[in-house]
Amino acid sequence: MQTKKSNKELINCFKDYIDIADASYAMLHNVFENERNGLDELYDK
Structure with a gap:
């Protein structure tokens, strides 16, 4: 289960x-x- 993240954590994410x-x-x-x-080199082949 995912926990709630703070606004600062969301911004960093x-x-x-x-x-x-x-x-x-x-x-x-x-x-x-x-x-x-x-x-x-592969483009020309």
Whole structure:
């Protein structure tokens, strides 16, 4: 059973989710840049 979280705990939890999403988008940006610049070896095959 899940316990109730305080507002501060919820805010910290949301901040963690935002940080994870931000890191994921930053990583995807680099992947797409590599594909556009021809640096992805699998893209050409």
